[in-house]
Amino acid sequence: MKVVVQRSKQASVTVEGRVTGEISFGLVVLVGITHEDTIQDVQFLAEKVAHLRIFEDEEGKMNRSLVDVGGEVLSISQFTLYGDCRKGRRPNFMQAAKPDEAKMLYEAFNEALRAKGIKVETGVFGAMMDVKLTNHGPVTLIIESKEN
Known part of the structure; x- marks a missing residue:
């Protein structure tokens, strides 16, 4: 499992012209799931995020967490995080989990954060989504549940 975390002042996602999610302050989290991922990976990354x-903090140092600051999460499923671009010109998505499995783990990730x-x-x-965000910092991190 892999997530791209972006610290954000504001963010929203639109599907077919309708806003389906919107936050004012927190993290935009792009979530990629591979076929080897388990509920343990979900729990690990939810805890990490x-x-x-x-x-x-008050001294300007990165010292506070999402929980500490009362931030929100805009979570976006993102199978393309497992696109392999090493050969040819078209990404290979063989490492991305099948949709049914990925959806279950993605929803479990969101529920773990809500908990x-x-x-x-x-x-x-x-769905095809349009994501808007103001990346604050900018701060963008890639976090994986397993070593490559």
Whole structure:
């Protein structure tokens, strides 16, 4: 499992002209799931995202977590995070989980964050989405549940 975390001042996702998720302050999290992922990967990354210290304290140091600052999450399913571009010119998505399996783990990830008291907004799994965000910092991190 792999997530791209972007610290955001504001963000929204639109599907077919309709806003399906919107946050005012927190993290935009692009979520990629591979066929080897388990509920343990979900729990690991939900814990990491909730408690990653990437928000400034009163001294301007990145020392506070999403939970500490009361931030929100805009979670977007993103199978293209497992696109392999090493050969040819067209990405190979063989490492991405099948949709049914990925959807179950993606929803479990969102629920794990909610269980930590975090407001989670989402796009629509498998849909074509337009994501808008103001990346604050900018701060963007890639976190994986397993080593490559």
